[in-house]
Amino acid sequence: MGKVIVIEHLTLDGVMQAPGHPDEDPRDGFRHGGWATRAQHPAMQEAMGARMSSAWSLLAGRTTYERFADYWPRQAPNPFTDALNRVTKYVASTTLTEPLPWENSILLKGDAADAVAGLKEEVADNLVVFGSGVLVRSLLAAGLVDELVLLIHPLTLGSGRRLFADSGTGLTAYEPADSATTPTGVIIATYTR
Numbered sequence: 001m002g003k004v005i006v007i008e009h010l011t012l013d014g015v016m017q018a019p020g021h022p023d024e025d026p027r028d029g030f031r032h033g034g035w036a037t038r039a040q041h042p043a044m045q046e047a048m049g050a051r052m053s054s055a056w057s058l059l060a061g062r063t064t065y066e067r068f069a070d071y072w073p074r075q076a077p078n079p080f081t082d083a084l085n086r087v088t089k090y091v092a093s094t095t096l097t098e099p100l101p102w103e104n105s106i107l108l109k110g111d112a113a114d115a116v117a118g119l120k121e122e123v124a125d126n127l128v129v130f131g132s133g134v135l136v137r138s139l140l141a142a143g144l145v146d147e148l149v150l151l152i153h154p155l156t157l158g159s160g161r162r163l164f165a166d167s168g169t170g171l172t173a174y175e176p177a178d179s180a181t182t183p184t185g186v187i188i189a190t191y192t193r
Contacts, residue, residue, distance in 0.1 A: 002126045003146035004059065004116065005051050006136050008163055009036045010152050015160035016133055019153075024067065025161075032157045039153050041182035045080070047149060047190075051128050052083050059116065059127040061135035062093035068130075069102035090119060090127065092135050113142035120144065133161050140164075140172070147192050148174065154185040 009019035018024040019036030026033065060068065068084065075081040089105040092112035100107055108115035112135055119127060129136055139145050174191035181187050 001120055002055075002057075002123050004120065004127045004129065004139060004144050005056075005147045005149065006129045006139070006145050007048055007051060007149040008131070008136070008151065010150055010163055011035065011155055011157050011160075012152065013156040013158065014162040014164060015157045016131070016163045017160040025063070028159075028161070030160050032160060035155065035157060036151070036153055039155075039182070039184040039186050041184045041186060043180060043182045044151055044186060044188065047151070047180075047188045049079075051126065051149065052087075055125040056128050057088040057090055057123065057125045058084065059090045059119075059129045059132070059135070060092070061112075061132035062091065062096055063134075064131035065089065065091045065093070065096075065100075065102075065105070069100070069105070073102060088125070090116075092116070092132075113138050113144060116144055117142070133163065136163065137166070143172075143193070145193065147177070147190065150187075150189045150191070152187040152189060154187075 008016050010016055017030050018033035020034060022033040024033045072081055072084045085103065087104065089102060090108055091100060091105055092108045096107055098107050116139060174193060177192045178190040179187060
């Protein structure tokens, strides 16, 4: 049985929207895209890579899947790109239809939380989630997230979509599993349920 592992870049005020590049996610007039790039450090890639080195599959919501599918298959070969292109990708969406454009992509049927609960029982691979805020909040509310890897950047934005905003999780206790601080000031904090 696999675990659901959520990996998120966050600001100190909890924003997770558009960490990678300026035009990544302009929803709601968000103008701070690319905020995470200034503090990149190899330790962050190592933390993510550790979750992608054994048996794993990508689990994504529609918005993250569409952005990844538009970007990663067009990148020059490198270990991260190769891993993302090769891995099985499970996609939670009520608006997408099959066939999905990115190789090895499977559209989940029905309620996302129910589909992921079933996957956890059926698939031995860990299900790794990047971004996918709507999906992650539904998985947190359903108690399906086994591990949170939070890359907490030393800045605030004051606006943007937040990881725990209205997540419906209520009081939930997590155990600290590991933490480290990069020379760029990013705290890599890992929590388990």
